Amino acid sequence: MFDKYKVSGFYDEMISGEGVARDHYATLKDYLINSGDERLRQLQFSTDKAQMSMGMTFNVYHDSQGVEKILHLDIIPRILNRNEWDEIEGGLQQRIEALNLFIHDLYHDQKILKDKIIPDDLIRSSKDFLDACKGLNPPKDIWIHISGSDIVRDGEGKFMVLEDNLRCPSGVSYMLENREIIKGIFPDLFRNLGVQPVADYPAQLLNMLQYLSDKEKPSVAVLTPGIYNSAYFEHSYLALQMGAELVTGQDLMVENNRVYMQTTAGLESVDVIYRRIDDKFMDPLVFNKDSMLGVPGLFEAYKKGNVAIANAPGTGVADDKAVYAYIPRIIKYYMDQDPKINNVPTYLCSEKDSLKYVLEHLPELVVKETNAAGGYGMMIGPKADSKTHEEFREKILNDPRNYIAQPTLSLSTVPTITDKDIAARHVDLRPYILYGDSIKVIPGALTRVALVEGSLVVNSSQGGGSKDTWVLF
Amino acid sequence: MLSRVANSLFWSGRYLERAENYSRFMEVNFNLMLDLPPGVTELWQPLITATGDLELYKQKYDGYEKEDAIFFLAFDQDNPNSILNSVRRARENSRIVRENISKESWEAINGLYHFVNDAHGGKTWNSDKPQHFFSAVKQKVELIYGISFNTDIRGDGWNFNRIGQYLERADKTSRILDVKYHILLPSVSDVGSPLDALHWAALLKSVSGYNSYRRYYGKLNPVTAVEYLILASLFPRSIYFCLNHAENSLRQISGNSSGKHTPVEKTIGNLRADLEFADINDIFEFGLHEYLDKIQVQLNKVSEQVSEQYFQIRPNFTQQISNQ
Known part of the structure; x- marks a missing residue:
């Protein structure tokens, strides 16, 4: 079978360079x-069927409506041992704590800008910096309640954070449902190996x-854009599992x-x-006034402390891909620590030297828009x-602030x-991180796999x- | 319970019941055709009339060929009430509120949806035995009801779902009775002929009531058959039974016992009481068609009042903007 x-040229997590399985x-x-x-x-086939009948479907953007x-x-799981996990967990806890301090600072004293650690035009030009959030004190000073950073491993197997998703990332329902399905397929492996549960x-x-609320028994609602959102399954799934109401903007209203x-x-x-x-869709009175998804008056109610919102509005400013490049410096600034997990080396096209390097090395680099998601x-x-290289050269020159570049990752x-073999x-x-009375990294993750041979997307x-x-335990 | 959620559960109940009724009508019609002597024209037109979509049908098709009728009632995407569309809507409404129904119920509804979609993709109407499709849909809906009965909690959601289901069923029973009786009318004089008996049996089978009717009344008789379909208190597809159960669900939602009524409870209570004390001979004297018509008008009113009282959402958007 093997x-x-x-495995040549990459770090394979199962088989080492000598062709034997890692412990x-x-x-x-x-x-x-x-x-x-x-x-x-056979097991793979029945898994596909099971997913369809469970309705674990998502809608694809840019695809005809209603396609699920x-x-x-x-079915082959990805395994992380205790040491690997400790590294990830510690690194993410550190990172999220620093980013939370960073966001709070940005909407208050902006010390980090005054100390010239981050150029202030980087923040001023960010579409995700929300003026409305200036001076805001979210409950317990937590901004990033739920996050999910994307982590990759380089050729030596070293972990690096590729991006931080601080705007309520999706996928956690797949982590949970995948586990339920795979437990049914390899029950004896679970017993023999000792796998940390994620079900809670x-x-x-x-x-x-x-x-986040001071009430004794606060009522919680999950606010969804609706059934045509690609992650609707997840919204409904989480609401169900929490016993919370799943609401759309039209179900809510603000009075006094x-x-x-x-x-x-x-x-x-x-x-x-x-x-x-x-x-920007949350409250048409404050943000996008054409939004039909939001609730008029919600932001004011939030500012008055009458409702808690997770994640806090305004967190997007810290997962901007241009800000990403500064995160090691952000960690150092607020926590006086070196990052436990590194960034992927990143060139900011807004910086002159980097821009020059990027334009000279376009065919070797991965270029990303700073505020696009989903690949x-x-x-x-x-x-x-x-031709595409030239297209991007144009785009970058027109709006350097909007682009970063990174070396092609292995x-x-x-x-x-696969269709042919394994x-x-x-x-x-x-991995998914929850920030409440402490910062918890759930011992599990959504592993995404590029199914096409050689593909990195x-x-x-x-x-x-x-x-x-x-x-593993 | 959220008004929007209640609305979806009500409609998922209605559409599922509609799909089941259509399937049974079709299945029975197939069986009836097998028993008819050569030369008797097929009976698809009354069926289409009973669904209330005859005008739409006429715009699209000439004549009443079996294939056209099957396609129209089961698979036509232009027909808002075809089995395909009903199942899709039942499933869509369930999908919107799936956190409010049991996992088992959802998966059964989702399974039905995929089954009907696949049949549509596989052009089942061209197969030599399309009736298998109809009995399968019927069974799958019954299965959903069974699963739901044993897994869903009896909260407001359950009751809104039941109200949708029972109002739809009462409507369908009254329509099929109205249309079929109209056709059978000329033959009332020679009641007892084999052909006549076949038709009456088919009507009762259309609402799964043939066996229980026979057990209750013995010989087939138009008057008692009609009585059975409208007034029987124990037969789960009679109009009275449906009203009685829908009313119970409404009262469980409002918490009202007798003596206190919401507007919709008043309407449905009046109608139910009317049937409860009605005599079948009075109904015939009044005119069966007229009587059924009156019931349908009241059923529509009930549906509207349920919506007014429970499903209306204040448009937070426009209202708030204009307040600023």
């Missing part, structure tokens, strides 16, 4: 070989949300700066909102043709079931799949 398995993967490898190709294929797809779940995520999320849901028995008050809509608006230099690989496919890692909207991620 005779023809190729924490040995049991899984034996198990796969004993199961045999055909059995694995499943996020392909490859919704309970932890609810605790964290309720922690208090937020209410419209129910069959009249108005019911809402104390905490886990919102899955963008900052859109990016160019992978080595994979793009010269993402690590994990064995994956082969190495590139993966990233998205793991986004679900562009042909990526997922894997269950096992963190």
Whole structure:
């Protein structure tokens, strides 16, 4: 089964350079070989079916409306041992704490700008810096309640943070449902290996949300843009698991700066909102006035302290890809520590020397728009043709602030079931972090896998799949 | 419960019941055709009339070929009430509120949706035995009801779902009775002929009431058959039964016991009481068609009042903007 398995040039998480399984993967490898190709294929087939019948589907943007797809779940799990996990956990806790301090500072004294650690025009030119949030004190001074940083491994297997998703990232429902499915497929492996459970995520999320309110039994609502949003399944899933109401903007209304849901028995008050809509759609009176998704008056009620919102409005400023380059300096500034997990080296096109370097090395670099998500608006230099290189040269020159570049990463690989055989496919890692009375990293993650041979794009909207991620005790 | 959620549950109940009724009507019609002597024209037109979509049908098709009728009632995407569209809407409404129904119920509804979609993709109306499709849909809906009965909590959501289901069922029973009786009318004089008996049996089978009717009344008789479909207190598809149960659900939602009524409870209570004390001979004297018509008008009113009282959402958007 692994005779023809190729690992050259990348860090493969299962098979080391000498062609043998790393310790924490040995049991899984034996198990796969004993199961045999055909059995694995059957299991994979029934997994696809199970996902469809469970309705674990998402809608694809830029695709015709109403098309529902499943996020392909490859049944071979990705395993992280205790040491690897400790490194990730510590690194993320540090990072999120620093970013939270950073956001708070930006909306208050802006010390970091005054001390010239970050150029202030970088913040001033950021579309995600919200003037309305200046001087705002969110409950318990927490801004980033829920986040999910994307982590990759370089050629030596070293972990690096690729981006920080501080605007209520999606995917956690897949982490949870994937685990349920895979437990059914490899029950004996779970027993033998000792895998840390993730199932209490919704309970932890609810605790964290309720922690934000001073009421004894706060009422929590999940605010969704609605059924056509690509992550609707997740919104509904989390609301169900938490016993919270799933609401759309039209279900809510604000009276006397208090937020209410419209129910069959009249108005019911809402104390905490886990919102899955963008900052700018939240309240048409303050932000995008054309937004039909939001709730007029919500922001004012929030400012008055009558409702808690997670994540706080305005966090987007810190996951701007241009700000990303400064995060090591941000950690140093607020915490006087070196980053426990590094950034991927990043060139800011707004800086003169970097811009020159980027324009000279376009075919080798990955160029990204600073505020696009989902793998859109990016160019992978080595994979793009010269016409695309020129297109991006134009775009960058027109608006340098809007672009960053990074060296092409050699993402690590994990064995994956393909049409032909089991082969190495590139993966990233998205762990989920909750910030309430402490910063908790859930011991598990959504591993996204690029299903196309050689591809480095793991986004679900562009042909990526997922894997269950096992963190060992 | 959120008004929007209540609305979705009500409509998912209605659409699911509609899909089930259509499937049974079709299945019965197939069986009936097998029993008819050669030369008797097929009976698709009354069925289409009963669904209330005859005008739309006429715009699209000439004549009443079996294939056209099947396609129109089951798979036509232009027909808002086709089985395909009803199932899609039932599923869409369930998907919107799936955190409010059991996982098992959701998966069963989702399964039905995929089954009907696949049948549509596979052009089932061209197959040599399309009736298998209809019995499968019927069974799958019954399965959903069974699963829901054993897994869903009996909260307001359950009751809104039931109200949708029972109002729809009462409407369909009254319509099929109205249309079929109209056709059978000329033959009332020679009641007892084999052909006549077939038709009456088919009507009762259309509402899954043939066996229980026989057990209750023995011989087929138009008067008692009509009585059974309108007034029977124990038969779950009679109009009276449906009203009684919808009313119970409404009262469970409002918490009103007798003596206190919301407007919709008043309307449905009046109608239910009317049926409760009605005599079948009086109904025939009044005119069956007129009587059924009156019921349908009241059913529509109930539906509107449910919506007015429970589903209306104040438009926070425009209202607040203009306040500023």
